[in-house]
Amino acid sequence: MNEEDSVTLEEKIQEISGRLKAGAEAMAGRIEDAARSSGIVNVGERIPDPPLVDPIRFKRLLILALKLLVVIELISAFLEGARSSQWFRFGVDLILAGTLYILWGRISVLLRERKESSRRKIESGGESVRLWDALIFSLLWSDEIHSEIPPDRKRLVVLSYTMIALGVVAAFLQIGSGLMPLVITGVLVLGAVNLLVWVVSAERGERESLQTELRLAREVQSSLMPASQPEVPGFDIAGFASPAREVGGDLYGYAWMEGKPSHFGISVFDVSGKGMQAAMAAVFTSGAFATESRVASAPGEILTRLNRSVYAHSRRGHFVAFLLAALDVSAKTLSFANAGQTKPLLRSGGRVDWMDSVGVHFPLGMKEDAVFQERKIPLESGDIVVLLTDGFTDAMNDRRELFGAERIQRILESSDIDGASAARVLERCVAEVQKHASGAPQHDDMTMVVIRVV
16 A cells, blocks of 8 residues: 555545544434433433323324335335336235235234233243344333333433434434444444443342342241241131232231230231331331230220320321230130221131121221220130131132122031131132132232131
C-alpha cells in the first residue's frame, strides 16, 4: 500500500468515525428529549407514576398496524398485477389474507387454550426453554407480564420498547449511509436489551430477598403451632393448618390454662389478609394471647382482654377472627367464646349442629370496648367437635364453586364417621375439600381442629 492509499484510507476512517459520533450524539439527544418529555430525569430514580403506554391499548394498536400492513400488501400486489398482468402474487396474498380472516376466531380460541400450557412450560423448563416457546409465552401473556412489573420500573420498560422502535425506524429510513443505519439500530437495541436485563435482574434480586424473608417468617409461624397432637385425658384431638401462600394468617394452638389446671385451651384464629402482613399480625396475636391467658382463665374474659391489645396495635380495617375453646377434663364440658370465627360444629348422638355463641361475636380489633362471653356445652362419649376457619367452607374449584358449610356437615353426618379417630375425621374433611378443588389453587388459609370425646 503506497502513501497516497494510506492517506485515503485514513481519511475514510476519520469520516466514518465522525458520522458514527454525530449519529450517536443525535440519537442520544432524541432519547434524552423523549425521556424529559415523559417526566424522567434520572434513570435510576424510583418513579411511582403509571406507564406512558397502556399495554392493552398498545397491543390493539399493534394488531391494527399488522392489519393495515396486510391491506397495504394486497393493494401493492394488485397494482403490480394491473401493471404487469402477473396476478400470482396478488392471488397468493388474497388467499392467505382470507384464510387468516376466516380462521381468526378459531386461532383466538386455540391461543386461549394454549395460554396456560405455555406458562407451565416456561415455569418448569428452566434452561431448556426453546426460543419458540419463549416467543409464544411472551405474546400470549404480555398483559400479565406487564402487570407484574413494579410500578417504579414500568417507565424504564416502556423506554426500552421506545429504543427498539427507534432502532427499527432508523433501519427502515436508512439514516446516514454505509453501515450507519446498522450501527444506530444496534446501539439502540443493545441499550434497550441492557435496560431490560437490569430491570429483570433487579426484580429477581428483590424476589430472592423476599423469598428468604418469607422462609424465615414461615419458620417462625410454624414454631408457634403444635409440633404434635396433644395428649388430653378423655379426649382425642387432631389439628391441621395449610396456608394459601408461603405464610398465612391462620394459626391454632393448645395450652393448659394456668388459672384452671383441669381446663385445656384450644385456639383457632384467622387474621384478615394473606401473605407476610397477615403472618406478622398472626405472630403478634399469638404472643398477646399467650400473655392474656396467664392473667385470665375464662374464654370470654381472655378474648375481652385480647381485643383491647389487638385494637391498640392493629391498623384500622384489619381484624382477627378468634375462637377460643376450653375443655374441662374432669366435668367433660366445652366452654367457648367466638369473636367472628366460623361457628364450631358438634356431632352428638348422630346429629350435627352449628353451635352459636352468646353475646357479641364480631372479630377482635373492631370495637375497643367489646365484652365477650362464653357458652358452656356438656359432652358425651363419642361426641365430635370441629373448630375450623372459613378456608374450608370457602374453598373453590376451577369453576369458582364453593365447597360450602353443608358439605362439611354432611361429612360429619355420614355413618363411616362412627368410631373414627379425630385424625381420621380430619383426613376425611381435608380429602373432600381437595377433591372438590380438583387442583385449583388454594384461595384462603385452611385450619381445622377435631376433638373427639373418648
